[in-house]
Amino acid sequence: MITIVRYIVIGAGAVGGTIGGRLFQAGHDVLLVARGAHHDVLRRDGLRLITPDSAQTLGVPVTRDPVRLRDGDVLVLAVKSQDTVAALDPWPRNAPVVCAQNGVANERTVLRRFERVYGMCVWLPASHLEPGVVAAYGAPKSGLLQLGRYPHGTDALCERIAADLSGSMFTGTAVPDVMRWKYAKLLGNLGNAYEALCGRAPGHEQIMKRVRAEGRAVLDAAGIAYASPEEERERRGAQVEVRPIEGVERGGGSSWQSLARSSGSIEADYLNGEIVLLGRELGVPTPANEVLRREADRAARERLSPGSMSPEALAALIDAEDRRTGPAPA
Template sequence: MPIMRYIVVGAGAVGGTIGGRLFQAGHEVLLVARGAHHDALKSGGLRLITPGSTQTLDIPVTREPVRLRDDDVLILSVKSQDTVAALDPWPRDVPVVCAQNGVANERMALRRFARVYGMCVWLPATHLEPGVVAAYGAPKSGLLQLGRYPDGVDALAGKIAADLSKSSFVGLAVPDVMRWKYAKLLGNLGNAYEALCGRASGGEEIMKRVRAEGRAVLDAAGIGYASPEEERARRGDEVDLRPIEGTERGGGSSWQSLARSSGSIETDYLNGEIVLLGRELGVPAPANEVLRREADRAAREHLPPGSMSPESLAALIDAETGRQAAS
């Protein structure tokens, strides 16, 4: 198989780390970015901060699609609400790897592209400043499991996994990637709580309700998902969350969307996925509906992370539970 060029569409926390690590390992990489982040990458390179080093990487960057080669691979790492717009300009014969949270992106991509791969991403990273990405995983930067969508592995999946494994990641080609992505979805149901309430204590009961709803909906749908024990065993001690001196990790991807005041948030494709399936199956999911609704509102109104108390959120969930029970 020829040497591939990795075109990373969305060079934020996840995409910037993947692209940066592949570039450091000698792979050909092209970053696709927008706005001030593109300008900073173009003028000064990508500043990749890890627990072990800080490097400025002169990775080629573009705003627009480029002429593709036969050996190109798209690594899609935009938020789910931006998937269709991000993919639309690209030729339909290029393989696409969905390195994204949620479980809807692969199907959206498969409407347009014949070769689609899911990637289950466990990669703690932050992107709040143009041109700068901080990756907190060590000794490896992340666990990246990928496979053909909807299932199976092929030579390309194996090649990408091998390249990632040589680039400071644990890269694995797996035949059941969506099983792992549904497990990650259950974990990501807490992203909206973190965005809305920050690190405030008192959210334990809320999160129990949210994840219990998620499991009930997936079980009713007959959708399999890996257990937390399987996830911990797969990650092992190769990817640990480490501090970086002078760079505090405020929160995950949804927290960062509010911190950057981006105006949108991924919750429709996280908690909203459980709400959608629950509505189709007649399984109530009021806690997830409130998190979906309130996180969307916070993003639209440009509220900062931590703008709601756990008590206020719990009261809204109780009210929604009563409303759904009465309807």
């Protein structure tokens, strides 16, 4: 069995902080990579990991700069897709990289620079809005993490990582078709921009029906396989249920959190934008996804708060784009 010396988690936010914190709790050697105020609080006070069952402060080692790699180190990349190249650029190219990220473009981007690349399909409800603090809402397991070698297959390292995750309050599974699961997750993540722009205001059903219809039409036209919603529900089962944390209000998903933190960027180019890109290549109109991509980018640049747009205003923009580009898939 392969021995992993250390997990180096690049990006210690909601996903990376939960993965790193849980692995550390289980006795694994972990190094978090963070920046800014988050790094400073982690270094001074430790990682405050709050779950439905406990709240612990963990003394996980942290750095803001690359460190000398040891044989057996694994890089776990948990930054937003728009930060992938910058986050990995300073690191030596001889380590395996696990892309614990939304979207489907990261693995190919990383493969240009690193020989051993693994995709991870992440189902992990968590938030990070305050430096040093991560709230993980999943229970009884904190997340379902499916991973495989990119572009396909599994190997001994993949199996070892899955086993370590399964011993660390996750359901870790090695799968040979990880990208099929990640494309299914992409279809679900097409709603992230809507949540960031409009919050949980009523009126999302018709918009999201259009958004996901475009996504399926584009993937079908491209011949790209994706798991069905039924397969996703069956795989997740009751292993990871979103449960409340006393005293901690749950906001939105990853894109909502980007606006809430006024980060200045958002991952819509790699979610809705992936559908737009494929649609342009194949001649399939994607007006709803284009508007969500464009408006989410604008909201991030202008540092607007989550929920700053009404569903009616968003629907009107989609209708205007639809008239300009032609009918979208039914």
